[in-house]
Amino acid sequence: MLDQSSDSLETIFQKALAAPKLFRNHDALRSDYVPDHLPFRDDQITSVAQVLSPLLHSSKPSNLLIYGKTGTGKTAATRHVLSKLTTASKNNGIQATFVYSNVRMAGTEYRVLAELAAQTGLSVPFTGLAVSEVLARLQGQIKNKKLHAVFVLDEIDYLVKLFGDRLLYDLTTSSDAIAPGFLSIVGISNDLQFKEELGARVLSRLSEEEIVFPPYTAQELTTILHERAKFAFNSGAYTEAAVNLCAALSGSEHGDARRAVDLLRIAGEVAEREGSKQLDEKHVRIALQKIDQDRISDALKSLPLHAKLVLIAAVKNDSSENKKSSGTIYEHYSGLCKASGIEALTTRRVSGLITELDTLGLVSATLVNYGRYGRTKKVTPQISQDVLRQAFQDDGVVSQLLD
DNA sequence: AGTCCACCGGAAAACATGGCAA
DNA sequence: TTGCCATGTTTTCCGGTGGACT
Numbered sequence: 035m036l037d038q039s040s041d042s043l044e045t046i047f048q049k050a051l052a053a054p055k056l057f058r059n060h061d062a063l064r065s066d067y068v069p070d071h072l073p074f075r076d077d078q079i080t081s082v083a084q085v086l087s088p089l090l091h092s093s094k095p096s097n098l099l100i101y102g103k104t105g106t107g108k109t110a111a112t113r114h115v116l117s118k119l120t121t122a123s124k125n126n127g128i129q130a131t132f133v134y135s136n137v138r139m140a141g142t143e144y145r146v147l148a149e150l151a152a153q154t155g156l157s158v159p160f161t162g163l164a165v166s167e168v169l170a171r172l173q174g175q176i177k178n179k180k181l182h183a184v185f186v187l188d189e190i191d192y193l194v195k196l197f198g199d200r201l202l203y204d205l206t207t208s209s210d211a212i213a214p215g216f217l218s219i220v221g222i223s224n225d226l227q228f229k230e231e232l233g234a235r236v237l238s239r240l241s242e243e244e245i246v247f248p249p250y251t252a253q254e255l256t257t258i259l260h261e262r263a264k265f266a267f268n269s270g271a272y273t274e275a276a277v278n279l280c281a282a283l284s285g286s287e288h289g290d291a292r293r294a295v296d297l298l299r300i301a302g303e304v305a306e307r308e309g310s311k312q313l314d315e316k317h318v319r320i321a322l323q324k325i326d327q328d329r330i331s332d333a334l335k336s337l338p339l340h341a342k343l344v345l346i347a348a349v350k351n352d353s354s355e356n357k358k359s360s361g362t363i364y365e366h367y368s369g370l371c372k373a374s375g376i377e378a379l380t381t382r383r384v385s386g387l388i389t390e391l392d393t394l395g396l397v398s399a400t401l402v403n404y405g406r407y408g409r410t411k412k413v414t415p416q417i418s419q420d421v422l423r424q425a426f427q428d429d430g431v432v433s434q435l436l437d
Numbered sequence: 438a439g440t441c442c443a444c445c446g447g448a449a450a451a452c453a454t455g456g457c458a459a
Numbered sequence: 460t461t462g463c464c465a466t467g468t469t470t471t472c473c474g475g476t477g478g479a480c481t
Contacts, residue, residue: 144465144466159457161454161456161457161466163463360445361443379469382445382469382472383469385446389445410443
């Protein structure tokens with residue numbers, strides 16, 4: 035990186051222009067891309083289509099639950115069917131409304147409802163209303179516009195885990211409130227155990243139909259990846275071995291196609307930036323590292339202020355061996371706060387922040403006992419001071435503290 | 438056998454912020 | 460304007476806890 039800093043922008047652009055183009059269709063490797071053809075998913079696609087097809091006769095389809103681990107094509111297959119259904123209903127003059135929301139992205143019940151409402155053409159404020167109020171308005175909208183709606187709730191297990199099944203209950207039992215419109219729910223879950231967290235009534239309503247997406251086998255994954263590569267890259271722009279390696283490295287044990295595709299895309303970008311004519315195994319390995327680094331650096335940058343301070347307190351070792359107890363970290367931390375004129379948080383909160391850093395993998399914290407001398411979390415930083423400095427260099431207040 | 442350290446971590450309440458509705 | 464709501468962060472309160480030490 036640094037040794038290129040002498041290059042003027044001109045030469046960088048020149049290089050980019052002169053470099054052979056590897057990608058023919060870059061978008062085909064983006065994670066939200068829905069390919070025309072989903073290999074090895076014909077059965078599932080047919081099933082989904084069958085469940086939803088009553089829409090074309092203007093009657094209410096059954097609610098549907100779709101299961102499968104991450105990267106097994108649930109979302110892609112569902113969206114695929116939805117887009118076909120949209121065109122089919124348009125062509126035949128049937129009105130149907132398809133609404134998609136990823137619950138985890140949305141984050142809260144309220145935002146899920148707001149997102150759903152927005153897609154039915156009803157705008158609700160970003161905040162300020164009671165959840166029940168938004169629900170009532172959404173139901174009103176379905177009723178008044180006589181919508182034939184299908185709500186797809188992706189990562190529905192997340193919703194239930196955090197907020198319980200109340201919202202699902204309300205949505206599945208509202209048919210009276212929304213007649214003559216109707217509403218079917220398609221729930222997509224990564225978690226096969228998810229049903230156990232549902233109340234019996236919601237469960238029976240929601241899982242009128244179920245479809246399971248099995249993980250891809252290593253063989254299938256390789257085939258899929260080759261197909262995508264053929265579509266995304268120019269011919270001769272990649273080696274077979276590189277694609278095989280992507281499949282092997284990223285997904286074969288979980289059958290996770292998304293990760294494999296991501297890896298392939300990043301490897302392609304690496305190769306293109308390098309100006310090489312062909313994507314090969316070397317680039318895949320670099321990409322694998324890069325994904326890791328980016329993940330860490332993103333995590334660091336998006337940390338709230340006090341979490342950053344705590345992390346600095348944990349990493350910045352006065353060379354006295356880098357394991358620290360939460361007590362000493364707190365001392366360091368409050369020192370840092372005083373130095374920069376920030377009010378320090380309580381020990382309880384800092385303890386919580388340490389736990390959060392631990393789940394992010396930025397530090398590792400283990401509970402240790404010293405009997406008579408109490409017990410603490412021993413905190414070992416998982417990243418070096420240099421990495422911190424890199425990530426925080428744009429953050430004036432924080433970066434000063436690292437010197 | 439019992440004490441007691443030095444902290445953990447759950448629960449609930451408080452606070453802050455942003456925003457609606459009437 | 461006042462009152463209510465959602466959401467996220469932090470504080471307060473407090474009941475643990477494993478084992479070295481007495």
